[in-house]
Amino acid sequence: MKKSKFNKVDYFDRYDRIMQFNKNKDSYIHGWYPFVEGYSKEFIRSIINELDYEPKHCLEPFVGSGTTPLELQKLGIKCSSFEVSPFMYTLAITKMETSYNTIDYELNLSLLNESLTQTIEQDIETILAPPNFRTIVEKPGLSKWNFDKEVMKGILDIKHAILNIRDNRYVNLFKIALASILLDVSNLYRNGKCLSYKKNWDKSKLTRRQVHEIYLNKLEAVFYPDIVKLENCSNTHELFSNKNNCILGDVRQNISHIENNSIDLVITSPPYLNSRDYTDSYMIELRMLDYIKNYKELQEHRKKTLRSHVQIKWDEVQPLDIELLKLAVDKIKEYEDQFWNASLLNMINGYFEDMNILFLNLFNKVMCGGKIFFNVANSAYYGVEIKTDEIVAEIAEKNGFLINEIREARKIRPSSQQKDDINYLIESVIVMTKKG
Ligand SMILES: C[S@@+](CC[C@H](N)C(=O)[O-])C[C@H]1O[C@@H](n2cnc3c(N)ncnc32)[C@H](O)[C@@H]1O
Incomplete structure (x- = not known):
């Protein structure tokens, strides 16, 4: 197997448990709602502790349950954030409210x-x-x-x-x-x-x-x-809140609200390329709390989500010009007659196109010397591994970021269909800097 051009570092001992929200299930405010797909407040603290500068304005493009802005507000650090799901948005801003008594x-x-x-x-x-x-x-x-x-x-x-x-x-x-x-x-x-x-x-x-x-x-x-x-x-003491810095909507459409060169830190975890639609996982909350009232609203909501699932038919996309991606796509194509969904390849290509859109924007928003901690996981389809960490690192590099290292954080179990070919998939944290 070809060696990665990026510096991969073993963080299994340091990161493993802190990459999971479960660690915070009983924590102050974080524990209000059991969110599966988040990381922990300890992950945020570990980043702040290792920085050799004091961040003033962080960006979290995929706020989820609000772990990043909530933990940063306790440290008095401003964090602008985005969330497409009205339920997740309400969850995050409710946790960021500081004026309860x-x-x-x-x-x-x-x-x-x-x-x-x-x-x-x-x-x-x-x-x-x-x-x-x-x-x-x-x-x-x-x-x-x-x-x-x-x-x-x-x-x-x-x-x-x-x-x-x-x-x-x-x-x-x-x-x-x-x-x-x-x-x-x-x-x-x-x-x-x-x-x-x-x-x-x-x-x-x-x-x-x-x-x-x-x-x-x-x-x-x-x-x-x-x-x-x-x-x-x-x-x-007076409590600082990031509530009003959280925007409901698709980050790809709304990131323009952030001033150019104003961000000195990004901490985030986008949806993984695992064909999981958050709309499905949180359907009960979306329906019972009246965030989604009918099928039409459901489809409209799905259209705004990152292309990490096949619950909607996206426009045809060509793969980005990245060798690792093209190789994976070509190999998966060999199984086209077995595809459980005809849009599978288009989802993969769309996902990385979304990553490209994101990094193109991040380059404008992040100031020189600003750092990004980007949590992703690799995926597998038909026994073919998609090295999301390396592909995303390459996309970021093409958009002007210097890749410091890829920290291998956790080994995750592949789905039952992949188990025979792949023992585990790596979840990592890509650390990068905007060159100045
Ligand atoms: C992995 S979760 C983030 C978890 C978060 N770091 C935490 O600890 O709670 C990804 C989030 O991205 C949101 N999302 C998906 N597509 C989006 C988009 N286009 N714009 C903004 N948020 C989006 C999902 O609804 C989900 O809440």
């Missing part, structure tokens, strides 16, 4: 509780209809459904109670708390790329009141202690 929290919580006590007496579905998707709730003629009838009533009670709240900060907070229990009370679990039915999903039955209790317990055990802590912090 216990008095307002308790006041709004008592309004919420009052409403829950009143609606339990009523037929909630006549007040608030369940989202209009075929299998979302138990009904005659369905063999499987996402939520049992009583569970849906419990969720609608909570949604209705949130509608009574006037303070937008607490509307968002209570929505995120609801999002954080949705899968637990549903018949589904997140199974890699999609949602699958839990084992014995049709056996365990929750009552409407039990759904309220799970929700209220979550607020009390997870959210309230963090609000107390946040309030204590704000009593001792």
Whole structure:
């Protein structure tokens, strides 16, 4: 195998666990919602600690659950960010809000509780209809459904109670708390790329009141202690927030809002080239919280996402002029008659074209000497490995960045179809600098 032209460094011991969000599942504010595809706050801290300058303005093009701007705001560092999913955007800005306090929290919580006590007496579905998707709730003629009838009533009670709240900060907070229990009370679990039915999903039955209790317990055990802590912090010093620096929308379209040469640090992790559509993985949250109301809105949303999946038919794209990419594409093409989706090659080419668009823009936004920490993972289709780390490094280099090194961070298991040919895929962090 040809040796890489880039300097690859073994970071398996230093990075492995901190590349996973799971490490923060019980952490202050980060733990409000269990996000699978993120990295940890420790990863952000490790970058700040190793820099030989004090960053003033960071950019996070794919904010996800908000790990980067949230951790940076604790250090008083400005971070501009983008997120295409309205759910992820709400999650990120809710976590970045710093003006919560216990008095307002308790006041709004008592309004919420009052409403829950009143609606339990009523037929909630006549007040608030369940989202209009075929299998979302138990009904005659369905063999499987996402939520049992009583569970849906419990969720609608909570949604209705949130509608009574006037303070937008607490509307968002209570929505995120609801999002954080949705899968637990549903018949589904997140199974890699999609949602699958839990084992014995049709056996365990929750009552409407039990759904309220799970929700209220979550607020009390997870959210309230963090609000107390946040309030204590704000009593001792003024808290800085990156909330207003987060933009909802496609970064490819919106990055023009960032001033040229104003960024001295980029920390990010784009969607991986693994044909996973975040819209599918977070469908329950998008539907139940009314971010996506019908199929048309779903497709419109998908069109704005990075081309890392085949859930939408993208325009025909030619591969970039990069030898490693062309070799991989040619090899995968040999399996064309077995493709599980005809758009597979076009997705691969589109993904790297998106990377090119991103780096073209980043070159204008990053100032000379500014550093980028870019977390990617390699992929495999039909036993052919796509070395995303090296291809992205080459794209960045062509756009004017100096590649310092590729840090090999973690070995990830390939999908079951690839296991016979490929033992593991590497997840890495490409470190680069804008030459000055
Ligand atoms: C790997 S996640 C980021 C995780 C994040 N670093 C964290 O720790 O939470 C990638 C995110 O990119 C978002 N995304 C996909 N296409 C996008 C686009 N065109 N513009 C902005 N965000 C996009 C996805 O919705 C997803 O939330």
